[in-house]
Amino acid sequence: MxxxxxxxxxxxxxxxxxxxxxxxxxxxxxxxxxxxxxxxxxxxxxxxxxxxxxxxxxxxxxxxxxxxxxxxxxxxxxxxxxxxxxxxxxxxxxxxxxxxxxxxxxxxxxxxxxxxxxxxxxxxxxxxxxxxxxxxxxxxxxxxxxxxxxxxxxxxxxxxxxxxxxxxxxxxxxxxxxxxxxxxxxxxxxxxxxxxxxxxxxxxxxxxxxxxxxxxxxxxxxxxxxxxxxxxxxxxxxxxxxxxxxxxxxxxxxAVNQLKEDEIKIKKLRNKLETGLLQFEGFFINGNIQNRIYNTSNICFPGVNSEQLILALGNISVSNGASCSAVTSEPSHVLKAMGLSDEDALSSIRFSLGRFTTSEEIDIAIERVLSLAEKLKN
The missing domain is CATH 3.40.640.10 (Type I PLP-dependent aspartate aminotransferase-like (Major domain))
Incomplete structure (x- = not known):
């Protein structure tokens, strides 16, 4: 690493x-x-x-x-x-x-x-x-x-x-x-x-x-x-x-001076990430797609254990829940409250982009996540 x-x-x-x-x-x-x-x-x-x-x-x-x-x-x-x-x-x-x-x-x-x-x-x-x-x-x-x-x-x-x-x-x-x-x-x-x-x-x-x-x-x-x-x-x-x-x-x-600039750039990268990851059949986004903040994408990879995927990603930092309670094997209480099964909740990963995220990083992340998810599936 x-x-x-x-x-x-x-x-x-x-x-x-x-x-x-x-x-x-x-x-x-x-x-x-x-x-x-x-x-x-x-x-x-x-x-x-x-x-x-x-x-x-x-x-x-x-x-x-x-x-x-x-x-x-x-x-x-x-x-x-x-x-x-x-x-x-x-x-x-x-x-x-x-x-x-x-x-x-x-x-x-x-x-x-x-x-x-x-x-x-x-x-x-x-x-x-x-x-x-x-x-x-x-x-x-x-x-x-x-x-x-x-x-x-x-x-x-x-x-x-x-x-x-x-x-x-x-x-x-x-x-x-x-x-x-x-x-x-x-x-x-x-x-x-x-x-x-x-x-x-x-x-x-x-x-x-x-x-x-x-x-x-x-x-x-x-x-x-x-x-x-x-x-x-x-x-x-x-x-x-x-x-x-x-x-x-x-x-x-x-932030006051850069709100719109950040939104345009980060939303474009978030959309690129989702387009790349959702090409794999069966993967889906958790939560309302229209009414959400532009930097966040919570994606379910059915059959893939999120903790295993996070560890396998190594140098790519993502999350499978709130950072304050990330050291846990329990499914996200948020996703459970939205009706997801334990299995799907434990197969979900949150990607949250920021001001310093680059397009090249998104390209690498898409390739690595898809490759590892396919290996880890079931």
Missing amino acids: QNQQHIYLDNNATTRVDERVLETMLSYFTDLYANSTSTHIAGLTINEAVENAAWQTANLINANAEEIIFTSGATEAINLAIRGLANQERKEIVTVATEHKAVLETCRFMETSGFEVTYLPTRPDGILNINLLNEVITHKTLVFIMMLSNNETGVIQNVMEISKILKAKNVLFLCDATQAVGKIPVDVKTMGIDLLTLSAHKFYGPKGVGALYVSAQAKIKLLPQITGGGQQQKLRSGTLNIPAIIGLGKASEI
């Missing part, structure tokens, strides 16, 4: 840091290292940089800077959003069975704290039945939690129609937009989103930093999950990870 070109097609797990982001971050490790809460000139200078990063991040989702709470990533943001609602009078949560484990496990925790949680199924294509949502939402429901774009299939939900139902019934909308922010236009105002989570490393920023958008208009009173010095409006105490926050801001700025 050392002599082979590394082909990375697992960008939904994490992305390479854009060199422009890294360059912007570097001075905050060395020269600009003051604490942003210090009152001396150096500290005030850093605080100004943090405020700018908050503006850059907010601008990416059409929010206001004061509505952004920096976290260690989307998982922490999800926990702050869900656990932070424990002080509300309403005690019902509605979510979807195909959500990320960060949502599902936190909801299960809330069930031990007196909350009732409803886990809605999806249609076989991964799209939520809006009529079903309308039926289960009641005057007792506090919040509805749903991904914008699924991390395994890329399926995009009809957020606009969903938010109309929620607003009519005065229910909060927590949107896990981790796989969407930085890739497609996201507007919390027009989409009617009250709480939104994102993570920098999903769109060419550094690992270890993300954000929670908390709508000021919704006047949400969250309980902090990390207490101490009272930083970030007392919602998330602790010394800020300045270099990472600066990186998130820069990644957001680049």
Whole structure:
């Protein structure tokens, strides 16, 4: 493998840091290292940089800077959003069975704290039945939690129609937009989103930093999950990870200016990959083909064990499920919730392309996957 070109097609797990982001971050490790809460000139200078990063991040989702709470990533943001609602009078949560484990496990925790949680199924294509949502939402429901774009299939939900139902019934909308922010236009105002989570490393920023958008208009009173010095409006105490926050801001700025360029290039490569792989009879795409994000393709290779194929691919990095639970022999809970059999779920692989994927890499991947899949079949 050392002599082979590394082909990375697992960008939904994490992305390479854009060199422009890294360059912007570097001075905050060395020269600009003051604490942003210090009152001396150096500290005030850093605080100004943090405020700018908050503006850059907010601008990416059409929010206001004061509505952004920096976290260690989307998982922490999800926990702050869900656990932070424990002080509300309403005690019902509605979510979807195909959500990320960060949502599902936190909801299960809330069930031990007196909350009732409803886990809605999806249609076989991964799209939520809006009529079903309308039926289960009641005057007792506090919040509805749903991904914008699924991390395994890329399926995009009809957020606009969903938010109309929620607003009519005065229910909060927590949107896990981790796989969407930085890739497609996201507007919390027009989409009617009250709480939104994102993570920098999903769109060419550094690992270890993300954000929670908390709508000021919704006047949400969250309980902090990390207490101490009272930083970030007392919602998330602790010394800020300045270099990472600066990186998130820069990644957001680049994304705003490069959304369309990335989409055109990556979608073309994704389509090329699918055309090449689906020439083999019996292979099929999991999830709705029309309503999905442009960089993701989840393909089932019936009769082929996905773990064996991933290992055999060696220098080509792909995934058979969510990166947070990849070390498992269990079938994907997302694909199972969509109605796939254990066998087909265990024969499915997610290909997720990115800004740095090349056409030559796709050619190599198609050839290698087809050759190995044929050998491994049954």
